[in-house]
Amino acid sequence: MSRLDSVIRRLEAQRACLNRAAELVRGIDGAVIELGLGNGRTYDHLRELFSERDIYVCERQVAAHPDCIPPADRLLLGDMFETLPAARFLIGHVALAHFDAGTGDAAANLNLAAGLRPLIVALLCDGGVLATQQAMDGPDLVLMPLPEGVAEGRYHLYRRV
């Protein structure tokens, strides 16, 4: 499998999981939070899926495509280890959180995911969903089945219980 094959498979898995997550939270009130804006591609996809919901975005320093920059009052600017606990109005009010560490360093990505996990879990409402490239197994989260065609472990969908 070439790197071209591999990136296509990764992006398709990401899209399939976001679309599935949208179905999973259909009956659940709450905001959406994008944990890391990056180039803004998945934020743009979330905007399409959740045009009726408030979408908050965490980012250390915005460097996205100009069309994909969230409104200032939806942006949690800074280090997530500080901005997430400070966003008290979101605690328990998030229906969907999406996380993709997005660096090429797998070990660093997993470390970051483990560190952020309790902060993210605290945001989720009952039944809220976490879609994440990095595994975040542990208490309070139940692993949900992946969409067809997405290989085990490539993405993760959890429901808060």
Added chain:
Amino acid sequence: MSRLDSVIRRLEAQRACLNRAAELVRGIDGAVIELGLGNGRTYDHLRELFSERDIYVCERQVAAHPDCIPPADRLLLGDMFETLPAARFLIGHVALAHFDAGTGDAAANLNLAAGLRPLIVALLCDGGVLATQQAMDGPDLVLMPLPEGVAEGRYHLYRRV
């Protein structure tokens, strides 16, 4: 269509066209040339498709993934307007050239494509194929049908006549 949808569609079209180009040159002797290395993803795909052929790569300054850096004796380092005419050993000996200007500036991409066109055509052997994101219509090149599922104009396949 979100930017996530859009990048998936673009990469799938690129892959389908490279795969089709490989079929088109199956009976034709000659080298492969990648006009612009970028992150090295399509070069990696070309390596898979053409493991038996010499693959030359043009790049101004190599910044690809470490796994996708061509051997030094296959690298034409510098400005293509200088390196292509200087690579006299390739003139008329290329079975497949691949070009994707790859910047976000559509007008600049088309300008670059138009400027490089005569240099690229000179490389192609009889029956050689040019796969390019940017249109390069004109003398000596016949437009070939695109693979199924690739929208007209999204990619271009030409055969040198």
